[in-house]
Amino acid sequence: MERSLSYAEAIREACDQEMARDESVVVFGLGVDDPKAILGTTRGLLERYGADRVFDTPLSEEGMTGFAVGAAMMGMRPIHVHIRMDFVLLAMNQLVNYAAKAHYMFGGAVSVPLVVRSAIGRSWGQGAQHSQALQSLFMHIPGLRVVMPSTPYDAKGALVASIRDDNPVMFIEHRLLYAQRGHVPEELYAAEIGRARVLLEGTDVTIVATSHMVVESLRAAHALRDVGIRAEVVDPVWLAPLDVDTIADSARKTGRVLIVDNGWTACGASAEILARIVEATDGAVRVRRMGFEPVTCPTTRNLEDLFYPNGRRIAEAAYAIVRGRDANDFVPNVVDAGEIVEFKGPF
Secondary structure (H helix, E strand, O other), rough: OOOEEEHHHHHHHHHHHHHHHHHOOOEOOOOOOOOOOHHOOOOOOOHHHHHOOEOOOOHHHHHHHHHHHHHHHHEEEEEEEEEEHHHHHHHHHHHHHHHHHHOOEEEEEEEEOOEEEEEEOOOOOOOOOOOOHHHHHOOOOOOOOOOOOOOOHHHHHHHHHHHHHOOOEEEEEEHHHHOOEOOOOOOOOOOOOOOOEEEOOOOEEEEOOOHHHHHHHHHHHHHHHHOOOOEEEOOOOOOEEHHHHHHHHHHHHHOOOEEEEEEEEEOOOHHHHHHHHHHHHHOOOOOOOOOOOOOOOOOOOHHHHHHHHHHHHHHHHHHHHEEEEOOHHHOOOOOOOOOOOOOOOOO
């Protein structure tokens, strides 16, 4: 029988198994010992490993990130939980000028095996300062790895790989993925760093999607089958390093690419993926991209629904690429999963 875990349970299991295997792994950050346990991702770790290895921290993002960088330099393997990506901005000096550059500046004598976990994504009412997806900022910095797993299987494997890696890793989680369930082996395994995953094979159009947009793109792909369009869905998983070969191979096969980013498009991950596809294929494919609307995230639910891409709009965009005309004559049958629930607080 196939074993099923939620995305949150997969993250918790990865932490648990790596902490049992390696005493240098520690977990700290705001709320890691709270009863809510960062949406369940740190549940039980304090009881099993004690307050020396699992502990809450002061509300000082730069100071505690500096502490994490120093601990990593001294041989620990910290998992620093920031809860929200928005407030990682307060730690940019430590991440960009120290964590990312130490290995180079010290001629390889120093490593920073640090994992920074942060959550992104909607949950109505989050608003302008609690819903930002800033992965492209970290993709820009040499020395930082960036990963955005979308499945429970990849969440566990990517976190194990991140913990074991000697480079600092930005591990980005979408809050709407925490309840997603999928196959996760009980044994310990590490994902291959920098390897994309083809989640659905197709022949007519490639949809490259990140994080929760993978879920929406799969919904769109199933709706497109109703009109005879077979979409291939590719999840990069890792944005730095980026698996251009897998993405470009799919682009060559279908000749059409729609990139759906979980973030703004300007100077974003979608722009980089688009550029790399064009370079790899000599511009031989049709390319379009989607992402957040180019405005500050609104607070009200009806405006949020316009701000974020969804399965219906993704299907319409893919249809227009394939059929070469406006998508007004296509009404995709995309099932709403009802994931957005009443906002119940910061966690």
